[in-house]
Amino acid sequence: MNSLKAETTDGGEVEAIRPLPWYPDNLAWHSNFSRMQLRKNQTLERFHEFLKLENEIGNITRQEAVSMVPPLFLDVRPDHFVFDMCAAPGSKTFQLLEIIYQSTKSGSLPDGMVMANDLDVQRCNLLIHQTKRMCTANLIVTNNEAQHFPGCRADKNGSKASEMEIEPQISQLLFDRVLCDVPCSGDGTLRKAPDMWRKWNPGMGNGLHSLQIQIAMRGLSLLKVGGRMVYSTCSMNPVEDEAVVAEILRKCGGSVELVDVSSELPQLVRRPGVRKWKVRDKDLWLASHKDVSKFQRYHILPSMFPSGKSYVAPANKDLEHENGENAISEDGIQPTEDASTEDLIEEVSDLPLERCMRIVPHDQNSGAFFIAVLQKLSPLPAIQEKPCKKRNLFKKNPELQGKLLDQVTEDNSGLEPDSRDVAVEKISEAATEADLIVDEPDEADMEPDPSNISNQDSEETKALVNGETDSGKAVGKRKLQLQGKWKGVDPVLFFKDESIINSIKMFYGIDESFPFDGHLISRNSDKNHVKRIYYVSKSVKDVLGLNFRVGQQLKIASIGLKMFERQTSREGTSTPCSFRISSEGLPVILPHITNQILYASSVDFKHLLQYKAIKFADFVDAEFGEKASKLMMGCCVIVMRDSKTMLDPTKVDASTIAIGCWKGRSNLNVMVTAIDCQELLERLSVRMEAEKGSSVQENKINVDDLQLNGASKVEESETTQLVADA
Numbered sequence: 001m002n003s004l005k006a007e008t009t010d011g012g013e014v015e016a017i018r019p020l021p022w023y024p025d026n027l028a029w030h031s032n033f034s035r036m037q038l039r040k041n042q043t044l045e046r047f048h049e050f051l052k053l054e055n056e057i058g059n060i061t062r063q064e065a066v067s068m069v070p071p072l073f074l075d076v077r078p079d080h081f082v083f084d085m086c087a088a089p090g091s092k093t094f095q096l097l098e099i100i101y102q103s104t105k106s107g108s109l110p111d112g113m114v115m116a117n118d119l120d121v122q123r124c125n126l127l128i129h130q131t132k133r134m135c136t137a138n139l140i141v142t143n144n145e146a147q148h149f150p151g152c153r154a155d156k157n158g159s160k161a162s163e164m165e166i167e168p169q170i171s172q173l174l175f176d177r178v179l180c181d182v183p184c185s186g187d188g189t190l191r192k193a194p195d196m197w198r199k200w201n202p203g204m205g206n207g208l209h210s211l212q213i214q215i216a217m218r219g220l221s222l223l224k225v226g227g228r229m230v231y232s233t234c235s236m237n238p239v240e241d242e243a244v245v246a247e248i249l250r251k252c253g254g255s256v257e258l259v260d261v262s263s264e265l266p267q268l269v270r271r272p273g274v275r276k277w278k279v280r281d282k283d284l285w286l287a288s289h290k291d292v293s294k295f296q297r298y299h300i301l302p303s304m305f306p307s308g309k310s311y312v313a314p315a316n317k318d319l320e321h322e323n324g325e326n327a328i329s330e331d332g333i334q335p336t337e338d339a340s341t342e343d344l345i346e347e348v349s350d351l352p353l354e355r356c357m358r359i360v361p362h363d364q365n366s367g368a369f370f371i372a373v374l375q376k377l378s379p380l381p382a383i384q385e386k387p388c389k390k391r392n393l394f395k396k397n398p399e400l401q402g403k404l405l406d407q408v409t410e411d412n413s414g415l416e417p418d419s420r421d422v423a424v425e426k427i428s429e430a431a432t433e434a435d436l437i438v439d440e441p442d443e444a445d446m447e448p449d450p451s452n453i454s455n456q457d458s459e460e461t462k463a464l465v466n467g468e469t470d471s472g473k474a475v476g477k478r479k480l481q482l483q484g485k486w487k488g489v490d491p492v493l494f495f496k497d498e499s500i501i502n503s504i505k506m507f508y509g510i511d512e513s514f515p516f517d518g519h520l521i522s523r524n525s526d527k528n529h530v531k532r533i534y535y536v537s538k539s540v541k542d543v544l545g546l547n548f549r550v551g552q553q554l555k556i557a558s559i560g561l562k563m564f565e566r567q568t569s570r571e572g573t574s575t576p577c578s579f580r581i582s583s584e585g586l587p588v589i590l591p592h593i594t595n596q597i598l599y600a601s602s603v604d605f606k607h608l609l610q611y612k613a614i615k616f617a618d619f620v621d622a623e624f625g626e627k628a629s630k631l632m633m634g635c636c637v638i639v640m641r642d643s644k645t646m647l648d649p650t651k652v653d654a655s656t657i658a659i660g661c662w663k664g665r666s667n668l669n670v671m672v673t674a675i676d677c678q679e680l681l682e683r684l685s686v687r688m689e690a691e692k693g694s695s696v697q698e699n700k701i702n703v704d705d706l707q708l709n710g711a712s713k714v715e716e717s718e719t720t721q722l723v724a725d726a
């Protein structure tokens, strides 16, 4: 750290890395070094290399500073079930997992979990890659439309689902916390993405407004009463921000509160949300829905304005020219192309939107972000709890349908002759805005009746966690789903092959305290060809035990922690257990392994990492070599001996260094990737130096200062941070 402080580049003082004042426990750091400086200066280059390595391993995450704010306002606890609705590429998901793991002892898993969802498959893959570094059994990654995220029903027949807190009337999985970081026009990133200056136009925000409302509403319907949801965008456009928040507050009619969080994170400089704004459509400023012409009416919605009020044009009154240019409102206000904003009478919202937060770049040298914290006070009005079907819209209100249809047909006299259907669709939208939807789920949305599921089916059904269906009649369809044949998604199956599970338990001497039952997952419906076995936490297991609604498949892209991998034996020898322990899973199962485990001196451990394979006779500690030669053929675990493990070998914690090896006929082979070996060697040299009591040499970065084994964050450039794995 001191060497970084002293560094000068290009003749000028370079500010050393510093903690972000608003991030709790100094866990986020900022640095002003440019990429050029990091490359040119030798000390900084080493620092850069260190950052890259630790980022790859998952000890540090580089991230936009303000992008880390929304999870902080979620007030997440380790036992929380958290839903990250639009999660890719996953920086906030990683942060949420870190918080959940914060006070969890090594070798045990937190009680909570994170469900991270994103619609975009490729971005989902980035998210999976990003969160893989966390090595967590408490994560489900899904690939669904957030606004139609499947609901699920509690299994009333005593499955684990019943242990979860489920609102009885709604009977679906509910979350303690929801992060709703919606897709937005992204103008808040203009500083770091100058390209945005050319691409941006106000239509981008207008086009996203409805989707943002739908996603936020779905988030609130999946939130527990008493739970918190954070709505955020990296846009400063009120149409995507305050207008969305105002509309959801109106729709929720008192069941949701916009929380005043002015006393939380006091060092974060923020500005209050706005209560008045105008809406831009192409080159027109619109102050109220009154100003909206009939041609604009289908993309400029009442909810975009501060009052949220809809003004339907009076019949037979032509409010604008045929070409739709200059709209004249009922008040006679005529916005023109060069209308100045002062000419228009502004609406002011009567909602406490000043409780929203606007973070602007020039306040604390960051990107821009909008954040609103919402709390669910009571169940939402029934109408909002389920996604609605437009075709059922007027089932209970044919009169209204007739009235609106007449009006639309009249209003749309200029439309193509066959556009009546389009018009009906538009009425549906208008009615949705006016909360006139009659919510009647059609058959495909009906919940399966658990009493229709036989015992055997029930087992099978529980085994299938990816898109269950059972109406009693639809067994054929369900069988197909059980085999995981639906498009593009691997099935998620509980792994129950007793012979394999027992061979693993016996071989590694896994003690009884380690819960296997129902925690193992495979993604291959052919039992004989299971290559990987994943481990899931109790929380994830419980979610999988729920019955997701018929027709609403939960598309699971990734789940749990890769714990065991099938290993064909080397040297043609047979081994009693065909599954090796994967590096990712090792920290979780390590405290429970009693066979095939040895403790090596730091010197021998270092040699293993350096040379990757060592003959038994070549170990410095001959006794260790002897013990290694007596291990069973196959996978084994080598732990680095330190003062703690010397006294009690079962005392492993976050600082314990262990690797998977292969015990062959004459040597031990390391089964760790090259990058992991490199990181472990770095860590080892720091540890060995510390043990020797010697101070760290000059010009060498003290990685402990940077909290190598967790917990530091450093900003690489103006807008990039490094977040450590807690």
Ligand SMILES: C[S@@+](CC[C@H](N)C(=O)[O-])C[C@H]1O[C@@H](n2cnc3c(N)ncnc32)[C@H](O)[C@@H]1O
Pocket (backbone or CB within 6 Å): 067, 085, 086, 087, 088, 089, 090, 091, 092, 093, 117, 118, 119, 120, 123, 144, 145, 146, 147, 181, 182, 183, 184
């Ligand atoms: C602002 S980004 C999310 C950033 C993310 N929370 C993070 O911190 O890394 C918005 C994400 O929403 C996704 N998205 C867009 N439409 C969606 C939808 N209908 N349902 C779910 N995700 C959607 C996009 O693919 C994009 O990854």
